[in-house]
Amino acid sequence: MEFLIFSKALYSTWVFYKPERLLFDAGEGVSTHLGNRIFAIKHIILTHGHVDHIAGLWGIVNTRNNAMGDREKPLNVIYPRGNRAIEKYLDFIVSANPDLRYQFTRIPVEEGEKFFLRRAGSFERYLLPFRTRHTRDELSFGYHIIEIRKRLKDEYRSYDHREIARLVKEKGRDEVTEVYESKVLTISGDSMAIPYEEMEGTETLIHECTFLDKSQRRIPNHVSIEELLPLVKEAKPRRLILYHISSRFEHRFRHYNEEIKRELDGSGVEVYLVHPSKIFKL
Numbered sequence: 001m002e003f004l005i006f007s008k009a010l011y012s013t014w015v016f017y018k019p020e021r022l023l024f025d026a027g028e029g030v031s032t033h034l035g036n037r038i039f040a041i042k043h044i045i046l047t048h049g050h051v052d053h054i055a056g057l058w059g060i061v062n063t064r065n066n067a068m069g070d071r072e073k074p075l076n077v078i079y080p081r082g083n084r085a086i087e088k089y090l091d092f093i094v095s096a097n098p099d100l101r102y103q104f105t106r107i108p109v110e111e112g113e114k115f116f117l118r119r120a121g122s123f124e125r126y127l128l129p130f131r132t133r134h135t136r137d138e139l140s141f142g143y144h145i146i147e148i149r150k151r152l153k154d155e156y157r158s159y160d161h162r163e164i165a166r167l168v169k170e171k172g173r174d175e176v177t178e179v180y181e182s183k184v185l186t187i188s189g190d191s192m193a194i195p196y197e198e199m200e201g202t203e204t205l206i207h208e209c210t211f212l213d214k215s216q217r218r219i220p221n222h223v224s225i226e227e228l229l230p231l232v233k234e235a236k237p238r239r240l241i242l243y244h245i246s247s248r249f250e251h252r253f254r255h256y257n258e259e260i261k262r263e264l265d266g267s268g269v270e271v272y273l274v275h276p277s278k279i280f281k282l
Helices: 029-038 058-068 085-094 161-171 227-234 247-263
Strands: 003-008 012-017 022-025 043-045 073-078 104-109 115-120 121-129 140-154 178-189 204-210 237-242 270-273
Touching: 003 029, 003 237, 003 270, 029 058, 058 073, 058 085, 073 085, 115 178, 204 227, 227 237, 227 247, 247 270
Parallel strands: 022 043, 043 073, 073 104, 178 204, 204 237, 237 270
Antiparallel strands: 003 012, 012 022, 115 121, 121 140, 140 178
16 A cells, blocks of 8 residues: 545545655544554645645644554654744644654755655655645645666666676676656645646656536636646656545546546556545555
C-alpha cells in the first residue's frame, strides 16, 4: 500500500503517503480513519489554510499525545510561509497543548525551498514546494517529491552489460553514470490546473478535480476535468489520481470514472478517481 486518501471537496481532504510517512493536509476525521497509523507520520505537509484541509490537525496532535503509541517520534508540520490561517491555527494548537510529550516542530517553507526527507548514502529524496492558484487571498502550494538518481550517460546506453562492467572497473562508476532528479510524486492541493512544467516527468500526479463537469463551476478557483485532461495527455504521468471531487458528482461517479478512463485510453496513464465518500487505497 502506497496511499490512503480521503477527499470530499468542501468537507475534508487528506492524503497519507506511506513510503515517506507523509500526510498531505489534515482534514476533519483523519485521526479516526488512520487510527494508530498517526504514530507513523513523520511530516504533515499542508497545502493551504482552508478548514477542510487543516481541521484534523488538532486531533492528530492530541491523539498522539494521549493514545498508546511511540512518543519518541517527532512530528513536523510543513506549510507555506506566511499563510496566516495556518500560523494562527498552529499558535492555537500549541497554546492548547502546553504539555506535549513529544517533539512538535513547525517548519514554514518558501516556494522552491528544498526540504530533505531522506538521505542515506547516495540515496536522497526531498520535498519541493511550488505556488498554485486557488483563491485570491489564500497562499497555497503544491509539492513535488524528488529523488536523486543515477543512470548511464547517453554515450554508454548502447553498450552491453559486460562492456559497462569493464568501463566501471577501468574508469570508475562516476565516469559512466550521471546524476539526475526524478519527480516521484506531484500533488496539487486545491488549485486550478497546475502548469504543464510542474506535471511533466512526474511518476504519480495527484491532482484536484473538483468539477467533473465544467458547466457546474461558477468561480474559477478549482479545476474542471475539461481543463485538466489536455495537460495530462501532454505531460503523460505514469499514474493520475484525481481527488477533491465534489459530492454533487457522486450519483454518477461510475459514469465519470469510465468516461475519463476512456478519454485517456492509449495514453499510457493509469487513472484513478477518489470517490468523495469512500477511503481510497492504492
